[in-house]
Amino acid sequence: MSAIAQWDGVTKRYGNVVAVRDVNLALHPGEATALVGHNGAGKTTLIKLLLGLIRPEEGVVRVSGIDPAGAQGAEARRALGFLPENVAFHGAMTGNELMTFYAGLKGHSTKRNRELLALVGIADAAGRRVSTYSKGMRQRLGIAQALIGEPRLLLFDEPTSGLDPASRIDVFNTIDMLRGSGATVLVSTHALAEVENRVDRVAVMHRGNLLSAGTLEDLRQGVVPDVGLRVRVRNCETERLLAALPPGIQCTDRTEDTLMLGVPAADKMAALRALASLGESVEDIRTVTPGLEDLYRRLVQQEASAA
Numbered sequence: 197m198s199a200i201a202q203w204d205g206v207t208k209r210y211g212n213v214v215a216v217r218d219v220n221l222a223l224h225p226g227e228a229t230a231l232v233g234h235n236g237a238g239k240t241t242l243i244k245l246l247l248g249l250i251r252p253e254e255g256v257v258r259v260s261g262i263d264p265a266g267a268q269g270a271e272a273r274r275a276l277g278f279l280p281e282n283v284a285f286h287g288a289m290t291g292n293e294l295m296t297f298y299a300g301l302k303g304h305s306t307k308r309n310r311e312l313l314a315l316v317g318i319a320d321a322a323g324r325r326v327s328t329y330s331k332g333m334r335q336r337l338g339i340a341q342a343l344i345g346e347p348r349l350l351l352f353d354e355p356t357s358g359l360d361p362a363s364r365i366d367v368f369n370t371i372d373m374l375r376g377s378g379a380t381v382l383v384s385t386h387a388l389a390e391v392e393n394r395v396d397r398v399a400v401m402h403r404g405n406l407l408s409a410g411t412l413e414d415l416r417q418g419v420v421p422d423v424g425l426r427v428r429v430r431n432c433e434t435e436r437l438l439a440a441l442p443p444g445i446q447c448t449d450r451t452e453d454t455l456m457l458g459v460p461a462a463d464k465m466a467a468l469r470a471l472a473s474l475g476e477s478v479e480d481i482r483t484v485t486p487g488l489e490d491l492y493r494r495l496v497q498q499e500a501s502a503a
């Protein structure tokens with residue numbers, strides 16, 4: 197599948213600070229990708245590079261095959277919709293006026309503006325000054341302006357920061373809808389649990405390095421080759437059970453009545469049989485699939501211990 201956007205061997209420095217280092221990443225048509233990482237990890241820098249606002253010191257950035265900071269950058273940017281991290285609008289203008297303004301800036305017709313405002317749920321407030329909007333409504337307006345001109349690639353920089361739970365769900369529903377309509381979406385976010393089932397791929401940034409990129413399953417394979425088992429133990433017999441575990445089973449965490457075990461995937465059935473043979477001390481066994489928060493934490497830990 198050819199990429200709609202890509203960073204090839206990209207390094208960007210601000211003075212002595214290496215904001216992103218040798219990043220290789222591609223966005224594929226029709227897919228939603230979450231860009232996750234701590235504050236200062238380099239997420240916004242990657243987005244600014246795609247927008248052509250900054251140039252890399254090393255490597256190549258392409259949007260639809262075009263250098264977005266080059267002579268044909270304006271053409272590449274026409275395919276982009278962007279929601280900045282801190283969306284700020286002139287409070288004296290109405291939603292309608294702002295949409296007209298942004299359509300003019302982008303060189304697109306205003307014909308679909310009303311439809312876009314309805315899509316994000318603020319059509320009724322379109323005639324009101326933006327200074328009367330709540331934070332969530334401003335964010336919705338930000339999404340509506342990003343959708344002007346039906347961009348094929350949408351870049352959302354922390355679209356849910358500062359929003360209440362209902363508005364956060366709405367934002368992710370909109371992302372789902374865009375993805376369903378065939379758009380490519382890159383969403384930079386700290387909301388790992390919220391995003392995990394809403395995107396096709398995840399790219400994990402840490403201190404300017406891309407630690408991992410792929411589907412959640414790719415991340416799981418790369419980070420946790422073991423199967424996780426949560427074993428509930430009767431009568432606080434954890435010590436006895438630990439001593440009786442066959443080799444190859446690692447205890448990763450424990451409480452008085454629960455053991456978290458890691459088992460190589462190939463040995464899962466053998467491990468389950470061994471646990472079952474320990475008799476009534478074992479009250480319950482559940483396999484545990486690590487979520488994005490867990491995977492992210494482990495990736496960062498791995499990086500820290502390798503450094």
Ligand SMILES: Nc1ncnc2c1ncn2[C@@H]1O[C@H](COP(=O)(O)OP(=O)(O)OP(=O)(O)O)[C@@H](O)[C@H]1O
Pocket residue numbers: 210211213214215216233234235236237238239240241242281
């Ligand atoms: N204009 C700039 N001048 C100097 N340093 C910068 C500039 N922009 C970003 N940086 C630095 O580059 C690094 C990456 O910043 P970036 O904004 O890309 O991170 P981020 O992952 O988007 O962070 P956050 O989640 O806080 O928005 C940080 O160390 C930041 O301080």
